[in-house]
Amino acid sequence: MTGGLEYALIAVAALWGAAAGAxxxxxxxxxxxxxxxxxxxxxxxxxxxxxxxxxxxxxxxxxxxxxxxxxxxxxxxxxxxxxxxxxxxxxxxAAVPVTVTGLVCAALAAATGTRPELAVWLLLAPAGVLLATVDFRVQRLPDPLTLPFAATALALLGLTALVPEHAGEWTTALLGALALGAGYFVLFLINPAGMGFGDVKLALGAGAVLGWYGWPTVLLGTLAGFLCGALYGGALVVARKAGRKTSIPFGPFLISGAFVGLLIGAYTA
Structure with missing residues (x-):
């Protein structure tokens, strides 16, 4: 992709993200x-x-x-x-959602380029920002958002797999959704107070997105999410704004980890 086309694509993606964020x-x-x-x-x-x-x-x-x-x-x-x-x-x-969604979409465009799956990432990004926002505010991941997010991701990626020049595999996306959802379900069973069932549902969509680029991307995105959550919780403890048993929303970090994994997966694909 030439430099001029790349910058134009990033600019269009940023404008789309800003408009969606509004x-x-x-x-x-x-x-x-x-x-x-x-x-x-x-x-x-x-x-x-x-x-x-x-x-x-x-x-x-x-x-x-x-x-x-x-x-x-x-x-x-x-x-x-x-x-x-x-x-x-x-x-x-609207300043925060406009800025965040615009930057997220621009970064996704820069990493993915003109490959057809970019359209999927741009459509899903605003929903991810909305989910993170709601979970941060009230520690709740609404079913009308989490379950359609996973279904939409799989459906759109299935269509993308039919388009030439894509760089992922739909089968791995499906297996990634099932694997990450199952992993979070086990964590929910072990510690329901620390992992909500909304996180389990959100993990289905995150696993689908990460799985598109393969198992290393699934692993990377998952680890990045837990690392982000641990750093945030540790910062709250150090600042004495929370104790070790304080409940924090994990959805935003699950989404952040998926974003990091997706960026690296798209860039290296």
């Missing part, structure tokens, strides 16, 4: 609820949320003055709020 804040807000609770369907002030994708802002809040309950604002007050842009955002801003 759609994640609302989904992160709706999914980031403790285990056992329903997904959020309203903003903090009680206005119904429309859709799952988009910025973390409520149009109804902008049209309702501060200190006025939803549904009771006068027409004049609502007009004043609309003219001044009043109304708080819910959740967090």
């Amino acid at each position: 759609l994640l804040p609302r989904a992160a807000h709706r999914f980031a609820v403790p285990a056992g609770e329903e997904w959020r369907s309203a903003c903090p002030r009680g206005h119904p949320l429309a859709g799952w994708l988009g910025p973390a802002r409520c149009r109804a809040c902008r049209e309702t003055p501060y200190g006025t309950d939803a549904g009771t604002a006068s027409g004049a007050g609502a007009g004043a709020a609309r003219s001044t842009g009043a109304g708080p955002a819910y959740g967090t801003g």
Whole structure:
């Protein structure tokens, strides 16, 4: 791949990642609820949320003055709020997901080049960022994200295996998903307090992605995930923000490890 084409591909991937990242804040807000609770369907002030994708802002809040309950604002007050842009955002801003998703997609493009599996990585990357965000906030990996992530990865990689010039094997991707999922399931059985069942489901998708480039990539990505988790937990203990028995979300590190393994696997393929 020539230098000009390579830079153009990276730039397009970064723009795609940034655009996809801008759609994640609302989904992160709706999914980031403790285990056992329903997904959020309203903003903090009680206005119904429309859709799952988009910025973390409520149009109804902008049209309702501060200190006025939803549904009771006068027409004049609502007009004043609309003219001044009043109304708080819910959740967090888009700067972090836009930046992170853009950088992740750019790195994947740089490592994969023009091979057809790049399209799969770019489609899955925003979902990985969303999963990591939700798990960091509430230590929960939603089933509507983890299970479709694994199924989508396998389905897309199966189609990619039919396209010339790909650099992986779908059979190994399937076996990698089963192997990593089984490994995490054993860890869950041994220590349910330290490994959630959501991590087991997420491992299916991570194993599929890593397995595409072979067993060394599966091993590398798995070890990188545990190393990232250990470093984070150790840093919290040193900073006295957690004890040795403090529970930390492992999903973000599972995803980070898969990202590292995927980068190296794609670059060396």
